[in-house]
Amino acid sequence: MAIKVVKFGGSSLADAHQIQKAAAIIKADPQRRYVVPSAPGKRFSKDIKVTDMLYSCYALAEQGIDFSRELADIQARYDEIIAGLGMKEFSLADEFAVIAENFQKRSGKEYAASRGEYLNGKIISAYLGFPFVDAADVIFFRSDGVLDDMKTEIALRERLKTMENAVIPGFYGCGADGYVKCFSRGGSDVTGSIVAGAVKASLYENWTDVSGFLVADPRIVEDPAVIRTITYTELRELSYMGASVLHEAAIFPVRSAGIPINIRNTNAPDEPGTMIVPDSADEEVSAYTITGIAGKKNFTSIHIHKDMMNSQIGFCRDVLGVLADRQIPMEHMPSSIDSMNVIVDSTYLNDIEDELRREIYKAVQPDVLEMEHGIALLAVVGRGMCRTRGVAARIFAALAHARINVSMIDQGSSELNVIVAVKETDFEQAIRCIYNMFVNSVSE
Ligand code: ASP
Numbered sequence: 001m002a003i004k005v006v007k008f009g010g011s012s013l014a015d016a017h018q019i020q021k022a023a024a025i026i027k028a029d030p031q032r033r034y035v036v037p038s039a040p041g042k043r044f045s046k047d048i049k050v051t052d053m054l055y056s057c058y059a060l061a062e063q064g065i066d067f068s069r070e071l072a073d074i075q076a077r078y079d080e081i082i083a084g085l086g087m088k089e090f091s092l093a094d095e096f097a098v099i100a101e102n103f104q105k106r107s108g109k110e111y112a113a114s115r116g117e118y119l120n121g122k123i124i125s126a127y128l129g130f131p132f133v134d135a136a137d138v139i140f141f142r143s144d145g146v147l148d149d150m151k152t153e154i155a156l157r158e159r160l161k162t163m164e165n166a167v168i169p170g171f172y173g174c175g176a177d178g179y180v181k182c183f184s185r186g187g188s189d190v191t192g193s194i195v196a197g198a199v200k201a202s203l204y205e206n207w208t209d210v211s212g213f214l215v216a217d218p219r220i221v222e223d224p225a226v227i228r229t230i231t232y233t234e235l236r237e238l239s240y241m242g243a244s245v246l247h248e249a250a251i252f253p254v255r256s257a258g259i260p261i262n263i264r265n266t267n268a269p270d271e272p273g274t275m276i277v278p279d280s281a282d283e284e285v286s287a288y289t290i291t292g293i294a295g296k297k298n299f300t301s302i303h304i305h306k307d308m309m310n311s312q313i314g315f316c317r318d319v320l321g322v323l324a325d326r327q328i329p330m331e332h333m334p335s336s337i338d339s340m341n342v343i344v345d346s347t348y349l350n351d352i353e354d355e356l357r358r359e360i361y362k363a364v365q366p367d368v369l370e371m372e373h374g375i376a377l378l379a380v381v382g383r384g385m386c387r388t389r390g391v392a393a394r395i396f397a398a399l400a401h402a403r404i405n406v407s408m409i410d411q412g413s414s415e416l417n418v419i420v421a422v423k424e425t426d427f428e429q430a431i432r433c434i435y436n437m438f439v440n441s442v443s444e
Contacts, residue, residue, distance in 0.1 A: 002202035004031045007170060007192030010041020010049055011209040012266035013120055016084020021266050022207065023128055028269075034160065034199060036170045036192040037124050039116025040077055050077055050116040051171075051185075058112035061103040071100055078119055090126050092119055111180040114172035117188060121169030130165040135191060139173025141181045147173075147194070149253070156198035168195055189250035193261070197253035204254050204261045206246065211265040212274030213243070216293045216435045220428045225439050227292055228272070231279045234291050234381050237417050241379040243294040251276075285384030289391060290438045293431055295378030297424045299331065300346045301408065304360065305339040305368035316340060318363040326356065331377065332410050332419065339368075341408060343421065346373060375407065376427035379419045380434055386415035395420070398437035404430050 008022045026032045039050040057070035075096050082090055099115055118134070125132035138155045140148040152173070160166060170188025175181035183190045189206060196204035213235075214224040230238075232255045239248060246261070254261055255278065264273040309315050316335070319342060323330055328348040334341050349356065353371065360369055385391045392411070395418055399406055408421035422430045 002031050003033050003199050004029065004203045004205055005034045005036065005192055005196035005199065005201045006032045006205045006207060007036040007188055008038060008266065009188065009206070009208040010038040010051075012041075012207050013037055013039075013124070014041045014043045014047075016081045018266065019081060019085060019124065019127065021269070022124075025207065025266065025269050026128060031202070032205070033165050034195055034201075035124065035128065035130060035165075035167045036188060036195055037117060037120045037167065038170050038188040039120050040081065050074060050120075051113055053077070054112045054116055055109065058103060058109055061112075062106060062109075067103060068100070071096065071103070078123065081123060085123070085127055087123070087127060090123070092122065095119060095122065108179055110172065110175075110182045113182050114169075114180045117169035117171045121167050125167035128165070128167065130167050131163060133159060133163075133166045133168045135169050135172050136174040136180055138168065139191065139194065141173055141175045143176035145175075145181070147190075148176075149194075152194060153198045156195060160195075160199055183247070183249065186247040187249075189247035190253075193250040193253040196259050197257045200257065201259055204259055205264055206250075206261055207264050207266045209265060209267060210263075211268055211271040212263045213238075213292065215288065215291070215439055216431055217243070220431050221435045224435065225288070226271075227274050228286065229275045229277055229284065230291050231277055231383055233279050233414070233416060234383055235276055237379060237381045237412075238292045238294045241294040241377070241381075241419075242296040243292060246276075279383075285387070286382065287442050288382075288438045289384045289388050290380050290382035290434075291384075292381050293378060293434055294381070295376055295427060295431060297376040297427055298346045299343050299375040299377055299421070300349055301372045301375050301421065302342045302344065302360075303339065303368070303370045303372065304341070304364070304366045306364065306366045307338055309338045309340070312364075315364055319360060322356065322359045322363050325359075326352065328356075332408065332421075334408050334410055343375065343377065343408065372407070374424045375421050376424045376430075377419055377421050378427065378430055378434075379417045380438075381417040383416055385418070392418055394437050395434055398433040399430060402426075402429055402433040404433070 012022050013019050041049050053074050057067050060067040078092050121132055138159050140151045142148045170191035172180050172182045192204055212226040215227055216224045218224055232251055258278050261276040262273055265271055328344055330342055332343040380395055404422055404426045406420045410419040
């Protein structure tokens with residue numbers, strides 16, 4: 001039988017009612033054999049995530065301040081869930097006694113944060129009747145803090161091979177020193193992906209509180225369309241350009257195994273969500289032609305002109321060398337015969353702009369060196385672009401009609417995206433007009 005690994009995010013498990021929804025989803029499909037829970041998230045917008053409560057509580061413990069009230073508040077969150085689920089025989093009292101003791105012993109911030117998933121996993125395991133597997137026994141980090149993927153895969157496979165079902169809490173594992181270690185925030189996504197890769201799942205379902213990824217940011221475009229299918233590469237492009245989606249590291253374990261990820265909504269389980277699929281030439285293209293639009297503000301364009309620049313061997317390298325020495329990453333670098341532009345994130349220029357100018361002058365003696373601030377970059381991403389005529393024409397027509405000036409154009413060599421630079425003040429309008437051009441003119 002095919003195996004599905006299902007990960008539920010914090011908002012999907014924030015209270016008893018949400019956990020009941022998640023349980024119904026799990027029980028509705030026997031292929032959903034391995035469950036990766038997050039810690040309880042926010043129940044309402046001003047609520048505090050249990051992970052954050054644990055960090056604050058442990059900060060008190062570390063300073064030698066009494067943390068009993070804060071820990072009791074966390075216990076109350078779980079007790080409310082247990083009561084709401086009607087689990088009369090179940091209690092986490094012993095677990096909380098151990099946690100209090102370990103906090104006194106200063107067991108570490110990461111241990112503290114990991115208890116959110118650990119305790120939620122205990123509840124969900126008992127509620128579903130699925131055995132509990134402590135992530136610290138099956139997920140391992142190397143001494144440099146990076147996941148030990150070989151050791152982890154062997155341990156997970158060995159452990160799960162005889163288990164019909166299991167609950168494996170997300171977010172943490174065991175560090176090389178034997179202590180609990182966490183992924184970065186949002187890391188339960190990564191655990192789900194690792195488990196899916198290890199058991200060679202047919203699908204990794206990632207249940208959250210939205211019905212998939214959206215074609216554009218809903219804070220900019222009203223009620224944007226959902227992306228039905230996106231490839232891993234497109235997703236990388238969109239997330240790099242600011243679309244906040246899955247944890248970045250969650251892509252790799254499933255991508256290498258060719259396992260698709262399905263983003264689903266716990267509150268609307270009938271909706272198909274977004275499928276993230278391996279890159280393949282025959283993947284159907286969206287009716288909108290483009291897959292998504294994302295972008296970021298706060299860039300600076302460094303414009304450098306020098307007559308006969310093109311015949312000065314190593315000119316670009318010398319400019320980039322100055323940036324590299326200053327640890328400034330380069331985002332884009334369009335060039336022409338006698339000039340080049342380097343686009344960089346403006347935060348790197350704070351306080352060093354004058355020095356940087358001097359260093360570039362010294363390195364390449366340009367005729368002109370100008371810095372233009374307040375630039376926004378936006379990426380129009382879509383695997384269909386390379387096969388469709390007129391995509392660039394439509395992007396620029398949309399911008400021209402909206403009277404938006406484009407200061408830089410960069411089409412990635414993969415022909416998967418077109419990146420344009422506009423003034424920050426035009427950013428939102430630019431996204432809206434491109435969205436309207438591609439999405440509002442088509443009904444899927
Ligand atoms: N609970 C952790 C966090 O809040 C990890 C996760 O939810 O994925 O970041």
